[in-house]
Amino acid sequence: MGVALGLKPRQALLSDSNEHLINFYQWLQKGLVTNTDFYNEESAFYEARAQFNSLIKAGQAHSKKAAELFYYLNRTCFNGLCRFNSKNEFNVPFGRYKKINYTQDFTSYQSGLNKWQITCHDFEHTKVAGNDFLYVDPPYDTPFSQYGKEDFTWDDQLRLINWLNRQEIPMVVTNQATARIIETYKAAGFSIITLLAPRRIASSGDRTPALEMLATKNI
Numbered sequence: 001m002g003v004a005l006g007l008k009p010r011q012a013l014l015s016d017s018n019e020h021l022i023n024f025y026q027w028l029q030k031g032l033v034t035n036t037d038f039y040n041e042e043s044a045f046y047e048a049r050a051q052f053n054s055l056i057k058a059g060q061a062h063s064k065k066a067a068e069l070f071y072y073l074n075r076t077c078f079n080g081l082c083r084f085n086s087k088n089e090f091n092v093p094f095g096r097y098k099k100i101n102y103t104q105d106f107t108s109y110q111s112g113l114n115k116w117q118i119t120c121h122d123f124e125h126t127k128v129a130g131n132d133f134l135y136v137d138p139p140y141d142t143p144f145s146q147y148g149k150e151d152f153t154w155d156d157q158l159r160l161i162n163w164l165n166r167q168e169i170p171m172v173v174t175n176q177a178t179a180r181i182i183e184t185y186k187a188a189g190f191s192i193i194t195l196l197a198p199r200r201i202a203s204s205g206d207r208t209p210a211l212e213m214l215a216t217k218n219i
Helices: 001-005 019-029 041-055 066-077 107-111 155-164 179-187
Strands: 011-017 116-118 134-136 171-176 191-197 209-218
Touching: 001 019, 011 019, 011 191, 019 066, 019 107, 019 116, 041 066, 155 171, 155 179, 171 179, 179 209
Parallel strands: 011 116, 134 171
Antiparallel strands: 171 209, 191 209
16 A cells, blocks of 8 residues: 555555455545544553454444544554454454554545555456556565465465466566565566565564565566
């Protein structure tokens, strides 16, 4: 999302398989304003987490309230993680930050998103045209990869590369610079560079810069 906003395209297709993330973006597109008071307190956090998971179970995961709670939980939870268990329940613990600046009026995002198409589906269902540009940021090739109800396995990494190989448009792909990721993308004809990237979010709290891959093709 941040990369796409930074490029400021007049039109864009933003897609992710995380329905809760996409619901939040879709409410941003509508001009989200919340009157809910957010508190950086442990009891308030766990109460909100329980309420959010109850909305999911009740089939209200796409509601405005769910979008508000998703924002609050993601801002307040441990290391800003977005993680759901196999029951599709948000299960990240309280973050214990000294201070959090919460936003309640998100209407400043609306004008930048009004011509965007924001969808929730698997990448293989994404339709691209000849004049499109692809930026792809899949779950990184790390030992822990289940941040959603469904895991993103090595087979999914290979499925993504095979799908990208069928596209003939300019593309940029980022991933963790593991040996097998670099080898596989090179074999698929991508140009590879590696760079040290700061870790702003990590499950362990480790902020040591990580080696990441930037792969390009058809550029």
